[in-house]
Amino acid sequence: MDIANTTADLLARIALGDQSAFRALHDLVGSRLLAIAMRVTQDRALAEDVVQEVLVTLWKQSEGRMAGQALTLSWLCVVTRHRAIDAVRKLQPTTPLSWKDEAGEEHQHDVEDESASPLTQLLEIEGDHVMQRCLRALDEWPRQAVLLGYFEGLTHIEISARLQRPLGTVKAWIRRSLNGLKLCMEGQA
Amino acid sequence: MNWYMHPKTNEALAANYVMGTMSARVRRRFEKVMAQRPDVAQIVSQWAERALPLALSLPPQTLSAGSWTRLADTLELNVAASPKRWWQRWLAPVPVGALAMGLVLGLSLPIAWQQYVQTSPTAMQLPESYVGVLATPQGNPGLIVSSLRRGTIVDLKVVTALPVPAGHHLHLWRIDKDGVPTALGALPAAIPGEILHMSLSQPAEEAFFPALELAVSIESDQPPPGQPTQPFVYRGLCGKIWK
Numbered sequence: 001m002d003i004a005n006t007t008a009d010l011l012a013r014i015a016l017g018d019q020s021a022f023r024a025l026h027d028l029v030g031s032r033l034l035a036i037a038m039r040v041t042q043d044r045a046l047a048e049d050v051v052q053e054v055l056v057t058l059w060k061q062s063e064g065r066m067a068g069q070a071l072t073l074s075w076l077c078v079v080t081r082h083r084a085i086d087a088v089r090k091l092q093p094t095t096p097l098s099w100k101d102e103a104g105e106e107h108q109h110d111v112e113d114e115s116a117s118p119l120t121q122l123l124e125i126e127g128d129h130v131m132q133r134c135l136r137a138l139d140e141w142p143r144q145a146v147l148l149g150y151f152e153g154l155t156h157i158e159i160s161a162r163l164q165r166p167l168g169t170v171k172a173w174i175r176r177s178l179n180g181l182k183l184c185m186e187g188q189a
Numbered sequence: 190m191n192w193y194m195h196p197k198t199n200e201a202l203a204a205n206y207v208m209g210t211m212s213a214r215v216r217r218r219f220e221k222v223m224a225q226r227p228d229v230a231q232i233v234s235q236w237a238e239r240a241l242p243l244a245l246s247l248p249p250q251t252l253s254a255g256s257w258t259r260l261a262d263t264l265e266l267n268v269a270a271s272p273k274r275w276w277q278r279w280l281a282p283v284p285v286g287a288l289a290m291g292l293v294l295g296l297s298l299p300i301a302w303q304q305y306v307q308t309s310p311t312a313m314q315l316p317e318s319y320v321g322v323l324a325t326p327q328g329n330p331g332l333i334v335s336s337l338r339r340g341t342i343v344d345l346k347v348v349t350a351l352p353v354p355a356g357h358h359l360h361l362w363r364i365d366k367d368g369v370p371t372a373l374g375a376l377p378a379a380i381p382g383e384i385l386h387m388s389l390s391q392p393a394e395e396a397f398f399p400a401l402e403l404a405v406s407i408e409s410d411q412p413p414p415g416q417p418t419q420p421f422v423y424r425g426l427c428g429k430i431w432k
Contacts, residue, residue, distance in 0.1 A: 004241070012420030013368070016326055019266050020368055026257055031249035038250055048253055052260055059264050071420075074237035077244040081209055082216065089213060131242040149210040150243055156210055178204040185239055 003028065007073040014059065015071065022059055029073060030055075033080045040084035040153040050084045085153030134184035141165070142173035146181075149174065199229050207236040316430075319393055321403035323425035325349055331423040334361070334403055336393035338431065343387040347379040351422050353407055360408040361387070362417060363400035363427065370404065370417055400427040 007029055013021035030051060037047035054076070135143055141163065148154050148162060156174070160167040205211050206219055223230040261267070321334035330348040343361075353359060359376040373396055377385045389396050397403075405423040 003245075009417065012417070015420060016424055018368070022266070023257065023261075024368075026252075026260060030252045030256060032245065032247075034250040034252055035247040036244055039247055044250075047250075048256065051252070052256070052263070055260055056263055059266075072234070072237070074241040074244070075234065077241060078207055078233075078237045081244075085209055086213060129242045131239065132246075146208060149205075149208045150240065153209045155212050159210070174205070174208070174210060175201060178201070178208065182200070182204070182236075182239070 003032075004073045007076070008071065011058075011071040011076075022055075026055060029076060032073075033076065036077055036080045037084040037087075039151050040081060041088050046087055047084065050080065050087050054080050054083050081150075081153060088153060130185050130188045131181075133188065134181050137184055138177050138180060142177040145170050145173045146177045199232050203229065203232040203236045206233055207240050318430045319397040319400075319427060320430055321400075321425055321427040323403055323405065323423035325351075325423060326420070331425075332405060334427075336389070336397065338394050338429070340393050341389045341391070343389060343393070345376060345379075345385040345387060347383070347385070350379050351407075353379075356410050357407050358410055359405050359422070360417070362404045362406065362421075363397060364402040364404055364424075365399045366401050371399075372415065373403075375408075376405065397427055397429075403427045 007025065010021045010025040010028065014025060033051045033054060034047055037050040038044060041047045041050065057079075058076070135147075138146070145159050145163060148159050149156075154162060156167060156171050159174075160170045163170065165173075202211075202219055206216060211219065223233060317338035319334075319336050319338065321332075322330075323332040323334065325331040331351075332348060333346040334343060336343045351359075359379065361373040361376055362370040363373055364370050374387060374389065376387055379385065402424060404417075404421040404425075406417040406419045406421050408418060
């Protein structure tokens with residue numbers, strides 16, 4: 001049984017209040033969720049807090065999930081990224097993205113991560129998953145915009161600032177890229 | 190204008206929700222829509238599945254050593270913090286409703302039996318049997334399962350019937366002390382209040398001896414499942430009625 005199926009089984013047992021299943025889930029996917037939170041927050045302590053918050057909420061609300069919302073590993077990953085994004089955004093008011101100095105010159109506080117880009121990291125990983133193939137098929141800038149949104153939790157405005165492209169252009173890139181990804185993945189499924 | 194009635198808009202919003210490009214305010218608004226619209230939540234689930242390989246592409250990061258202890262302390266859990274006593278292992282997985290129902294049955298059945306014994310001209314000993322009292326996820330009484338110790342027929346009484354989609358059936362599982370489910374077989378179509386019968390491929394003593402709990406899930410008719418593929422819809426303790 002792969003990690004996604006095992007997670008779904010554990011989540012079903014957790015919904016029935018099974019504490020041992022909750023422990024097993026923590027051990028199974030905690031490291032995956034921490035990786036997602038760390039990629040967004042770039043802060044280990046903050047990322048650990050995010051994972052704790054996600055799991056606490058899961059245990060407390062396991063029976064109160066949305067109708068139609070499947071309890072799956074992918075759902076846990078989305079929730080973790082959202083919590084990580086929220087945690088980073090809470091910190092951001094003290095460090096504005098851009099500002100003007102006394103001379104009126106504009107500065108960008110946000111600088112590019114010096115480590116390998118998300119795409120580079122993704123493509124370095126062995127394997128030929130459909131998602132990777134479809135990402136490679138996108139043009140470079142739209143692909144960067146999607147991955148900045150996904151891996152770093154940036155909003156459209158923040159992606160626009162990071163890539164130094166107009167907001168409307170970034171929105172159009174992301175919209176077209178996501179449509180392209182969907183069609184590509186459905187075509188290769 | 191209700192934007193959420195347009196399939197293309199829902200697709201775009203779901204994709205942006207999963208990709209994380211929504212502001213917090215827009216995301217909260219969209220989550221309210223998801224809570225009221227299972228079809229929209231389903232689209233989000235599909236996008237989340239598409240994006241899963243991206244999430245799993247990140248190298249796993251080891252949690253700090255105290256992660257579980259911190260979580261267990263926050264939620265006042267007692268799993269694996271120390272070896273649990275036998276009665277804690279027995280009671281931990283039981284939904285509150287099932288536990289309450291089990292206690293009520295446990296207290297009332299002996300009294301009723303005693304009255305029967307005292308009034309019956311042909312008082313006899315209760316046959317050696319296995320009994321399972323299963324609850325729904327909401328904690329309501331769901332299903333009563335019983336079988337003679339050396340029999341191969343299981344008697345079932347459905348207390349709370351559940352709709353089963355076409356091409357699917359209710360499947361009975363035993364759950365051992367390690368939480369591992371093992372298939373026992375398909376249940377016959379339920380008729381509330383009626384006693385149903387199910388044949389075992391082995392004597393009840395062999396089928397139920399390892400069982401700490403019994404559980405039922407809704408499974409597709411083909412092929413027979415090796416493991417549960419859906420959440421349990423009934424679950425509860427399994428006990429033996431002899432010394």
